[in-house]
Amino acid sequence: DAKTTQPTSMDCAEGRAANLPCNHSTISGNEYVYWYRQIHSQGPQYIIHGLKNNETNEMASLIITEDRKSSTLILPHATLRDTAVYYCIDGGSNYKLTFGKGTLLTVNP
């Protein structure tokens, strides 16, 4: 079973920032936080991961709270192509990813 908790769905206006929350209530000290997304009928796409520091790449920013019990994925300027199911996952490096049901983000024009 997935160890993370995410809202089932969220909406965002095109061009605005999308902030997707995740709770990691049982995360342990050496487990990373990963974010993936899946556009309908495609394989999941890696977005970003981190351990305890905030991270940023060309796709998104990842904010991890100091106690590591929650994280937020930020898409700074959402586009229609960002409509997808977003999964947050915590787990050890190089091992299995335990996916939950994720958050369906719908970006509206």
Place this chain on the structure above:
Amino acid sequence: ETGVTQSPTHLIKTRGQQVTLRCSSQSGHNTVSWYQQALGQGPQFIFQYYREEENGRGNFPPRFSGLQFPNYSSELNVNALELDDSALYLCASSLKREKGSEQYFGPGTRLTVT
């Protein structure tokens, strides 16, 4: 594009038959994982191979087996197919390292068992 390819794209089999699905990892990656995704669910981990050896397994019966070849391509074999095996099968490749490792997924093989 992740550089991970899978074949075939779609497949229809009959209950009781056997199936082999193939995956070609991204160049330089030494680890491959397989996942099963039923309709409306998140992907479920089947197993992982690292340097041609099984490196972890999820809650799947032994009729799910795999191989990883020296060139890091991989196969997933499923024997005695059941109707519930109908799903999208995904492979993901990664480079095993200490500081976390992202997995890159292929487009999947859609298996239908009738």
